[in-house]
Amino acid sequence: MAEGGSDQTLVSGVAGRYATALFELASEANAIDAVSADLNSFSAMIAESADLKRLVTSPAFSAEEQVAAVKALLAAAGISGIAGNFIGFVASKRRLFALPGMISGYRNLVAEAKGxxxxxxxxxxxxxxxxxxxxxxxxxxxxxxxxxxxxxxxxxxxxxxxxxxxxxxxxxxxxxxxxxxxxxxxxxx
Structure with missing residues (x-):
């Protein structure tokens, strides 16, 4: 992980804080690549499904509806572990709208760490x-x-x-x- 606060230049705001926390968790568990793969899978699911994109971005859904839908999708896609728990947590905090930014921020942190x-x-x-x-x-x-x-x-x-x-x-x-x-x-x- 980069020293001297250079992470702040890569990601900022709510998405940045979540991305940084996820990166640190994945790094401690030696699961950076596994988490990346799961996040890429979920990101592809969002890109391919207008319904999922609506679920992620619309404030009309309650936290309970978002959590239930996301958990079902994660199970169907076989996404579990750190990434699955993270996405479920984000849904429970009503922050799904920021998930694409969180995923992008995580990718930036991984790229920086790997040079x-x-x-x-x-x-x-x-x-x-x-x-x-x-x-x-x-x-x-x-x-x-x-x-x-x-x-x-x-x-x-x-x-x-x-x-x-x-x-x-x-x-x-x-x-x-x-x-x-x-x-x-x-x-x-």
């Missing part, structure tokens, strides 16, 4: 395995540490790529280059 930098790379079409390896190697060389690369496909950028890594962003898309040329031509004319 991994996250990067989002937007490309016009799905890259080949070779191209993806080249992107990873280049980003690792720039960052000086391992990089967790999330690929987003957006045909609107036409070609090239857009990389967001930490607070840095490099936009080498054809769309941006064409817009720059268009703007330069307007200024000349």
């Amino acid at each position: 991994i930098v996250s990067a989002q790379v937007t490309v016009a079409e799905e890259p080949s395995a070779k191209r993806l390896d080249e992107i990873r190697a280049t980003l690792k060389a720039v960052a000086g540490k391992d990089v967790d690369v999330a690929i987003k496909v957006d045909p609107a950028i036409i070609g090239g790529l857009v990389v967001k890594m930490g607070s840095r962003m490099v936009d080498a898309s054809l769309k941006t280059k064409l817009n720059s040329i268009r703007l330069a031509m307007k200024e000349v004319g």
